[in-house]
Amino acid sequence: MPAAETKTRVANWLEERLGLAAVRELMAHKTVPVHSSSLWYYFGGITLFLFGIQVATGMLLMLYYRATTTEAYESVQFIMTRVEFGWLIRSIHSWAANLMIFTAFVHMFSVVFLHSYRRPREMTWWSGIVLLGLAMAFGFSGYLLPWNKVSYFATKVGADVASSIPWMGQALGRFLRGGEDVAGATLTRFFAFHVVILPATTIFLLLFHLVLVQKHGMSTPPWIGVNGARQMPFFPNFFLRELMAWYGALALLGVLAALVPWELGEKADPFAPAPAGIRPEWYFLAEFYTLKLIPNHVLGIEGELMGIFGFALLALWWVLLPLWAVNRNGMIRVRLVTGIGVLLMAYLITFSLLGYFL
Amino acid sequence: MNWLLGGGFTGSVLSFLYPVLRFVNPPAVPEASVNEVNAGKVAELKPNSAKMVKFGARPALLIRVNETEWRAFSAICTHLNCTVQFHEAKHQIWCACHNGLYDLNGQVVSGPPPKPLEEFAVHIRGEEIVIARRA
């Protein structure tokens, strides 16, 4: 049988069972608008790629990691020093985690500045916000896993902030810690969150997010108008460019992991004082620094509480952005939203830097 | 009819959720209620120095202020649970997490802590130091 004939037969066999023609059809018709800000369309994809990296390297780390207070630190040390390429896999996992949260933030702000959250993409915005929350939860739970001093105290503080929320705080704190103190029970829980509960939830939401993106197509900024922008076919034009971005991200990861391997620090000791320089991962620094600035009592209320209350309001207001971004005539308040986006970004950047250096 | 089906469905879902919620809430492990611990020997601590002592499952801070004066506190910062330390140069108790400072009576001097540290009583029995929860 000639090769060409075999090929068609295999193709037909697959087509009958999988209906791939529909997929090809979809790919052929998907396009991406081309304009001066098209660059920002790549960031969702880069975030997706980095999540893929996390899943792959996370599965590898799980082959050696042990989630108990007596073995966690030693097992990560073992990965770093004895397992071949262990240092590489762990450093990539840690660096990619941070890059992923960074690109997710970039992605979110580009959605704001291109006003892509507007009707009918509100659900895409909301699922994106939940995904960002999940990414930060990945980071918070992963941070504790090596059981070193810095992560131990950062987790104590984080869990205590949660506990100080009125009414439900105590229960939430106990739920997070698996008891009254950060201890072995916390490690067990965080490990379960980190490798089962969060990945399962994330993959589900990610599918939802991507199906919506596919359904609505890429948005065009309001100042360009419906017929204004030139379109580029998604496949292969945009896809190949995205692939280049992924290679770029991979190269950056490789360089970071090789030149700046992730540190392990000292093993946590619940009976040692907190060392100076305890701070959370950088994406919690703005909140951390704000809490540090608030005096211990504001109007007779504990400063902590005021801070948490403020953050909750801010977050809620940000979640509802697609709703307050439109005026009564259904027009997008482009200037207002952009202005507020810039302000929020400025706050996050300044306070994160202050938190880092002070 | 719809109402019955809907109600039955909601009821069954709730009956699945309830045990899950209870499961997720960690049971209270009775803490061996420690009221008194042995904190070592007098000779181990120089004046103006301190050490960490295990008070049950939690850390305590024992300070020898001078030849004769001793203090002990729960080492858990009242702000957000970090473990405090004695700052020899400042002669104060310091929490590194958010720069909280307490004086040697456990009172807040500066920083975010909202309440004083819990103070323990120090008993010197010959060479032995014992710290105890106050009644």
Ligand code: HEM
């Ligand atoms: C299915 C997905 C994942 C699995 C199976 C996984 C697994 C693991 C394991 C076993 C560790 C402990 C070893 C170590 O500390 O190096 C770890 C650490 C960590 N993970 Fe993940 N992970 C996954 C996804 C993620 C994601 C999406 C993020 C962040 C956005 C993340 C952030 C972290 C961080 C910050 C650490 C601590 C790194 C360190 O200090 O060593 N992980 N992960």
Ligand code: FES
């Ligand atoms: S935990 Fe001690 S100052 Fe914040």
